[in-house]
Amino acid sequence: MSTQLTVSTSPHVHSEFSTRGIMFSVILALLPAGIVGTYFLGLRSLAVIATCIIACVASEWFWQKCVMKTKTTIGDLSAVVTGLLLAYNLPPTMPLWMAICGSIFAIIVVKGFYGGLGCNIVNPALAARAMMLISWPTAMTTWTVQGMSGATPLAAMKAGNAVNVSCWDMLVGNMGGCIGEVSSVLLILGGIYLIWEEVISWRIPVVYIATTAILAALFGHGGFMTEIFTGGLLIGALFMATDYTTSPMSAKGQYIYAFGCGLLTALIRTWGGYPEGVSFSILIMNIAVPLIDQYTAPRILGAPKSNFFKRTGGK
Amino acid sequence: MNLPTFLGGVHPPEGKALTENKAIEKLMPENPGELFVYPLSQHIGAPCAPLVKKGDAVLVGQKIADTEAFVSAPIFSGVSGTVKEIAPKMTIAGSIENCIVIESDGKYEKAPSLLEELGHKPEASDYVKLIRAAGIVGLGGACFPTHVKLSPPKDKVINWVIVNAAECEPYLSCDNRLMIESPDEIIRGLQYALEIFPNAQGVIAIENNKPEAIKTMTEHNKNPKIKIMPHKVKYPQGAEKMLIKSVTGQEVPLVPALPADVGCIVLNTRTTWQICKAIEEGLPVIERVISVTGDAVNEPKNLQVPLGISVRKLIDACGGFKEEPVKIIAGGPMMGLAMRSVDVPVVKGTSGILALTSKLAYIAEESACLRCGKCVEACPMHLEPTLLDHAVRRRDYETFEAHGGMNCIECGSCAYSCPASRHLVQSYKNGKAAVNEARKKAAALAKEKAEAKK
Numbered sequence: 001m002s003t004q005l006t007v008s009t010s011p012h013v014h015s016e017f018s019t020r021g022i023m024f025s026v027i028l029a030l031l032p033a034g035i036v037g038t039y040f041l042g043l044r045s046l047a048v049i050a051t052c053i054i055a056c057v058a059s060e061w062f063w064q065k066c067v068m069k070t071k072t073t074i075g076d077l078s079a080v081v082t083g084l085l086l087a088y089n090l091p092p093t094m095p096l097w098m099a100i101c102g103s104i105f106a107i108i109v110v111k112g113f114y115g116g117l118g119c120n121i122v123n124p125a126l127a128a129r130a131m132m133l134i135s136w137p138t139a140m141t142t143w144t145v146q147g148m149s150g151a152t153p154l155a156a157m158k159a160g161n162a163v164n165v166s167c168w169d170m171l172v173g174n175m176g177g178c179i180g181e182v183s184s185v186l187l188i189l190g191g192i193y194l195i196w197e198e199v200i201s202w203r204i205p206v207v208y209i210a211t212t213a214i215l216a217a218l219f220g221h222g223g224f225m226t227e228i229f230t231g232g233l234l235i236g237a238l239f240m241a242t243d244y245t246t247s248p249m250s251a252k253g254q255y256i257y258a259f260g261c262g263l264l265t266a267l268i269r270t271w272g273g274y275p276e277g278v279s280f281s282i283l284i285m286n287i288a289v290p291l292i293d294q295y296t297a298p299r300i301l302g303a304p305k306s307n308f309f310k311r312t313g314g315k
Numbered sequence: 316m317n318l319p320t321f322l323g324g325v326h327p328p329e330g331k332a333l334t335e336n337k338a339i340e341k342l343m344p345e346n347p348g349e350l351f352v353y354p355l356s357q358h359i360g361a362p363c364a365p366l367v368k369k370g371d372a373v374l375v376g377q378k379i380a381d382t383e384a385f386v387s388a389p390i391f392s393g394v395s396g397t398v399k400e401i402a403p404k405m406t407i408a409g410s411i412e413n414c415i416v417i418e419s420d421g422k423y424e425k426a427p428s429l430l431e432e433l434g435h436k437p438e439a440s441d442y443v444k445l446i447r448a449a450g451i452v453g454l455g456g457a458c459f460p461t462h463v464k465l466s467p468p469k470d471k472v473i474n475w476v477i478v479n480a481a482e483c484e485p486y487l488s489c490d491n492r493l494m495i496e497s498p499d500e501i502i503r504g505l506q507y508a509l510e511i512f513p514n515a516q517g518v519i520a521i522e523n524n525k526p527e528a529i530k531t532m533t534e535h536n537k538n539p540k541i542k543i544m545p546h547k548v549k550y551p552q553g554a555e556k557m558l559i560k561s562v563t564g565q566e567v568p569l570v571p572a573l574p575a576d577v578g579c580i581v582l583n584t585r586t587t588w589q590i591c592k593a594i595e596e597g598l599p600v601i602e603r604v605i606s607v608t609g610d611a612v613n614e615p616k617n618l619q620v621p622l623g624i625s626v627r628k629l630i631d632a633c634g635g636f637k638e639e640p641v642k643i644i645a646g647g648p649m650m651g652l653a654m655r656s657v658d659v660p661v662v663k664g665t666s667g668i669l670a671l672t673s674k675l676a677y678i679a680e681e682s683a684c685l686r687c688g689k690c691v692e693a694c695p696m697h698l699e700p701t702l703l704d705h706a707v708r709r710r711d712y713e714t715f716e717a718h719g720g721m722n723c724i725e726c727g728s729c730a731y732s733c734p735a736s737r738h739l740v741q742s743y744k745n746g747k748a749a750v751n752e753a754r755k756k757a758a759a760l761a762k763e764k765a766e767a768k769k
Contacts, residue, residue, distance in 0.1 A: 006642050006678055007409065007655055009741040011727030012669075013327055013485065013648040014677035017734040019685060076682065118683040118735075249688030249699065298697040300719040301556060302566040 019117075023077035025199045029190030030084055030239065036173050036183040037088070045092040045179040048099055049084065055103030056083030063112040078117050082106055085125035088180020088235060089279070090132070093142050098135075102128040122286040123243045126279050133279070143176035152176040153230040157222055158275035170229040177231065184229040191238035200242040203251060204258040208237040211262020212269075221270040233265065236278035246286040253289075253296035260285045318523055319561040320547035323695040325728045327550055327649065329524060330486040333608045333615040339492050342618045342632050347421040351394050351623030352414045352660035353379060354406045358452040359459045360386030365415055371398045374426035375621075376601050378450075379415050388460045388663075389450045393601040393621030394419040407626065407645045407659045408652050414660070417623065428597030437594050439510040449593035450600045450663075455479065455490075455553070455583035456646050458664040461590070464582070465511055467575035473512040474578035477562055478505050478519040478587050480528070481546060481553035484647025487667040489604040490584040492617045494521070494528035498535040501584060504591035505541055508582065515580075517541035518562050524548045550649060551726040555581045557695050570721050585666075600663055607633045611640035611670035626657045629668055640670035641678065648675075649727045679736040690729035690739065696722050700729035704739050707746035712753065715746045723747070 038045040060079035064072040086106055090099060106128035111120045133140045143152055153165050153175060165175045173183030181187070194200045209228055216227045227233065241247060241261050248257050261281045268277025299305065356362035361384030367373060373392045381389035396419040404414040429448050430437065437445055447462035467473060478501065482490040494501060505517045517538070521529050523545045533543045546552050546561060555574055556567045558581060565577040574581055582590070585603060592598040601622055608615035613634030620629060626645075630636070644651035646667055690700035698719050706714040723743040730739040 005640070005653070005655060006676065007653040008642075008678065009738060009744065010644075010651055010653075010725070011327075011649045011731050011740065012642055012644055012651065012653065012671065012676055013731065014679070014736065015325065015327070015732045017689065017732060018736070019682055019734045022685075022687070022734050073682065116683060118685045244685045244687040249686060249691045249701070251692075297699055297718075298691065300569065300698060300722055301560065301696045302568045302572065302722070303719070304568075 019076045033183045033186040037179040041092040049087040052087035053083035055100045059107035089129045154275040181232045181235045187234040203254040205237040207258035212265045215266035219270040232278040253292045318547040321557040324549040335488040345421040349419040351417045357662045358388045377426040391599040395424040396420040409655045430597030454585035456664045471575045477581045480521045480584045483553040489606045500591040504587035606667040609670040611672045613637045641673045642676040644669040682735045689732040693728040693732045704742040707742040
């Protein structure tokens with residue numbers, strides 16, 4: 001035989017999953033909602049999306065090449081996903097320099113400082129959004145719909161006003177909000193696509209959305225429709241809370257985590273200072289993930305059923 | 316249909332279409348001067364010592380190596396001829412080991428059978444002795460001596476004898492063919508095992524992707540104590556612990572517990588066939604069926620070959636390669652060993668030779684773990700593969716052990732599903748080796764201390 005044989009450990013075949021493939025699916029699932037968001041909120045949205053993506057990829061490249069001096073992994077598309085998600089969580093009128101600051105914060109501070117892909121403890125896009133919300137509160141909450149400024153449905157509710165958006169507009173996205181969060185139908189379709197492709201599981205989004213809707217209704221905040229189809233609940237539950245790195249690995253852990261997200265969102269929406277609670281809820285639950293993972297580790301096949309604490313307690 | 320199965324596992328492409336309908340062909344090179352090589356360790360346990368020396372004449376089925384150790388199995392010649400040398404040679408696993416090299420005379424003259432040595436018709440009390448004498452080991456690839464398996468501690472009651480005919484490894488179909496072509500021998504082999512354990516129920520567990528085998532076995536089975544049980548197609552259904560769970564509902568406790576602790580004994584299909592042959596004809600392990608397959612092989616086949624034959628002969632018998640393979644694997648693609656060379660001999664545990672081109676062989680660089688949890692979902696032992704991997708890489712073997720790393724069965728389901736292509740199985744092999752090493756050292760130290768006290 002002329003060629004050299006490769007000798008390596010088993011297994012010698014592999015599933016179709018790859019990091020790049022998964023990230024590509026997420027981008028694909030997110031695109032339609034962004035296009036419709038741009039249609040309703042104006043072309044300025046496109047500038048914000050492009051800025052965030054370019055700034056995120058550039059930050060990742062700079063951090064890996066110039067600071068860490070390692071091989072760059074921008075090809076895995078994870079920075080593109082972060083950029084896209086960050087842009088989707090910004091209002092279309094966002095000054096571009098602020099968007100760049102947010103992108104740098106997301107990639108370098110939240111992700112790079114902690115060791116890069118897979119090591120961050122909170123979702124980079126959400127942490128950047130939270131940073132921006134605190135730094136530039138006015139810019140972050142100025143909404144315009146087709147040239148008219150106006151409050152988002154949830155902000156209107158917080159201020160004690162009636163929600164004057166029809167069900168149809170809520171579903172398709174003809175209302176105030178961030179670029180990516182307005183088009184409920186397309187977000188749901190994107191989520192279904194990801195579940196179908198086995199990129200994410202149904203557990204986190206379904207439990208999260210159901211918990212928020214049911215609890216907010218119980219707390220007397222709003223109706224099911226308004227809770228689910230306005231604000232960032234859908235994009236948060238489908239695309240942010242399901243971030244691999246910052247969500248639990250076991251099924252049991254995912255239920256607990258998603259319930260926690262839902263509970264916090266309902267609490268913040270009903271009694272909190274912000275009209276919207278999705279970002280903070282997910283960030284808080286992100287921090288709880290290591291603890292959840294520790295206590296929800298699956299029982300090893302053949303292990304006694306009662307040694308739950310013994311096993312997670314170390315030795 | 317709700318077929319029995321287990322929780323976890325993966326669905327790799329089956330690849331069985333290449334060989335599943337290919338009847339077993341005999342390959343017996345008859346030209347004199349052909350060299351047959353027999354490594355002295357073809358089983359788990361103590362290696363054998365040669366019983367022949369350079370220049371000795373040997374016959375087919377003649378015992379050429381054995382040892383006194385309990386956990387071991389003798390080795391037999393698959394050809395007749397003369398011993399050319401006893402020297403270190405490369406084995407199929409890539410290691411260099413002492414081997415007996417026999418130059419075949421091409422005549423296949425037979426040695427007296429084991430029954431002639433026994434001198435009477437074997438009774439149930441002779442079976443285990445006969446199985447040891449025939450050199451039978453787990454022929455699915457693990458090569459654990461079968462007589463040890465069939466001699467559980469006296470206090471263990473065996474309720475189940477399960478024939479593992481799941482053949483969950485993709486591409487392999489030698490067990491499938493054996494069931495179709497000699498179902499009676501497998502059923503009788505199981506009957507003999509049931510005679511050793513009179514309280515046990517016999518089960519032949521087959522994955523549902525082998526309808527012909529299930530049909531044949533069901534038609535030929537007349538014994539009410541034996542049940543043919545189709546299983547859901549999922550890898551690794553044929554792993555001992557998964558099979559016991561889906562057949563009996565019981566879980567084998569954590570290592571070092573054995574299937575006998577839950578009253579089970581699991582035998583491979585070919586092993587069961589071999590038990591029948593040993594008891595009825597006194598035939599030792601001198602040949603086996605091998606699936607020679609993969610997308611690089613010109614004409615994939617199921618070949619019955621004498622042990623000791625060179626892998627190169629098998630590939631030649633299949634018309635050579637139609638495309639350059641990048642990987643040649645001894646066994647299946649999920650747990651098989653990548654071979655360094657094809658100039659190595661077939662041993663008892665060789666169930667397949669799989670030659671894959673770059674289209675199918677997966678060779679990729681690792682990237683960072685995403686914590687996606689696909690490995691956790693896939694692990695049939697319900698371990699947390701990524702956590703164990705991280706522990707091994709930072710040499711934290713305590714955490715590896717505490718989180719059950721020693722229970723890993725190295726099935727590769729985690730690495731198969733890992734999007735970051737982490738070399739997870741490599742990690743666990745390293746981790747287990749390190750823990751075993753540390754245990755050995757600790758035991759030696761304790762012994763030393765105890766002796767010093769005396």
